[in-house]
Amino acid sequence: MSAQEGAATNPLIDSITIIITTSPTPSAPSTDLISSILDSFKLHCSGLLSCRVIVIFDTYDRISESMRLKKGQVTHALAQAHELYKTNVKDLILKQWCPEAEQDASHISLIDNELAEYGSPHLAENHVALSISRTHDKRITFIEPIARLGFGLAVRSALRVTETPYVWVQQHDWPLVRDIPLDSILEVMQASEAEDTSAPPVKYVCLPAIRMISYATSPHVQPFPALRTLTAQLKRDFVPTSRPDVVVPLTPLFFWHDKPHIASTAHYLARIFPSRLAIARGDFIEDHVGQRARAQMKEGNWAKWACWLYYPEDGREICLKHRNGRKWRGMEAELQAKEMFLGIEMRKHDSLSPVS
Template identity: 65%
Template structure:
C-alpha cells in the first residue's frame, strides 16, 4: 500500500456493544458476528474495534435484562463472559494474544442535568498498545445510547461501524466503495451521506413502504435521491442507496463527527439506559418529515431494489445459545407423554 493511501482500516472503527445475555459465559453470539464479518465483509476485521461491556443495575430473583435486572447466576456468568470475549478478540487480532500490552484509561459518561453529581458513570477502558482493540467497562449500566457515545469519544477514525452483539451479516457488503462514496459526498449540500443502515427483514422494499409512501415529502425525496452510486476509483461498482427516514440502532456506518453532533450534542440527549432509536430516532424522523432530512442525512443500503436481506437478528436477550438450546430440547424429549 502506497504511503498516504487511505484504507478501510484507516477510515473506520468498529464499535460493538454487548451486555448480559442468557447465553453467557459462552461467546457464541459474538463468534457468530465475527464469522459473518469474515464471510461477508472481511475488511472489517482489519479495522480497530472497541467493545463496550455494558453493566447491569441490580441483581434480582427474576431477570429483566432490558431493565438492567439480572439474576445472581447471570451476574457471575457475566464476569466469565467478559474475560472470554477479551480472549476471543485478542486471538482474532493478535498472533501472540497473551503478550499484548494494554494501557488503562479512566473516563466518565455524563447524562441528564449537569448540575447533579449523581448523573455520571465512571468508565475503565483497556486499550492495546497499537489501539487495535479497546475494551470499555462502565461501573454502572449505560444503555445502548451512552455505550455508543462512550466508544465514539475514543474513536479516532472519521467513520464508525456500530454493531449490537446479536446481529449477523447475511450477504456481502461493499464497505470499501461505500466509504469512498461517503467521503466524496461530504461537501454535497443536497445529498450528503452521513449514515447508512443495513437492511433487516422489516426494511425490505422500504422505498415503497408505508413509512415512505404515506408522506408526500418523503415520497418526493425518495423519488429524487434514490440512486446507484459508484466510487471514483471503481466506476464499475454500483452501491444502491435510498433515503432513510429514521436513525436505527441496528448495524450501521456513520460519520463519527456527525454522530456526536447530531445524536449527542449534550448530556441531556440520551437518558441512561435508553436506546437511540427510541429517543433521537423518533425526533429525527419527525424533523425529516418537516423537511430537515439533510440535517440527518440517513440512507439505507438497498440492494436488488430492496429485496435483498443483509442482516439477521439473533435476539440475544432470549437466545440461550445452541448448547443450552439443545439441552432444553433433550429434556423436553425425555418428558413422558401425557
C-alpha cells in the first residue's frame, strides 16, 4: 500500500503531524540522515508515513574558513552543499509522501511569507523571514528561513502552521530502533484530556535513548524526594480502550527533551512558547525551558508540564539511536573511514608480528 492509499484509511492523518527539523550537516548534499529516519519509520512506525509532514530547513549565520555548526558557522563548500541538500531532501520527501507531486511541480506552491519573531518587540530586527510552501492537499509543508533560527524557533515555526492536535517532533539524526505503538500512545493522550477522567494528564511523551535507560531509578530521579514520590504515584501501564491487549508503559519524565517526542500541539505552544521572549534565536528548548521545567517539577509542580517517558520493558529498552548530525559525513564517508582505520590497524599488527 502506498502512503497516499494508506492516508485514506489511517486515522493518524487527522491526529498527528510529523515535524522534521534539519540543518547544515557535513553529510550534505547526501540525504543519508533523512533517509535513515524514513527507513526507521517504515520499519518501526509505518503509520507515520501516511500523516502530514512539515520539514523545516534551518540554515547558518555566517561563512568562515572553519565549521562550527552549533554556532551557526559553515565553510563555503558546506554552504553550497546545503542548498543542494535542501533540494535533495525535498525530492526525497515528495517521492515518499506524494509521488505525483514529485513528477509535477505544480502540486507545490508558495503559500505564505511569515516571520519568526523573537526577543524584544521594540527592536525591529528581531525576526527572521520564512518562506512556506505546501502541496495542495496539505500533506507536505516545507519551511525555509532566510537566516538561522535554531531548534527552538524552528519547532515553533512549524507548530504555528500545524493543523492537527498532536505533533511528532523529529530531529534529523535520531532514527528509531524499536517499534512504537503510536495509535495507542495517542489514544492514551486523548483519553487523559477527557473532562470525566481521573487519569493524570499526558501532554508529552519522549522516546528513550541510551542515557535514559532505567530512568525511574536513575540519579535523575532518586536523589529528589518529590520526584521519587511522583514516580511512585504516576508510573504505570496505560491500557487504551480500543486495544485492551496493548499496554503503553509510561513513567513521569522530569525534563522537556528535544530528542524525538510526541506532544499536544496546543500544550506545546502554551507551555514552551507563551511569548516571543521564551526562546532566543539559536536556542535549544531543553537548554532553557527544559531546565526551568525540571526546577518546577522538583518542587512538585509536574502536572503543569505533564511530561512522560515511554518505558518499554520497565526502562530496559531504548527506541532511538543518535547519529550526531554535526559530525555525520554520510554512509559512504563513514565506510571509507572504517576501512582506512582497519587498514591502519592491520599494518600496525603486521609491523609488530615477529619475522619468521
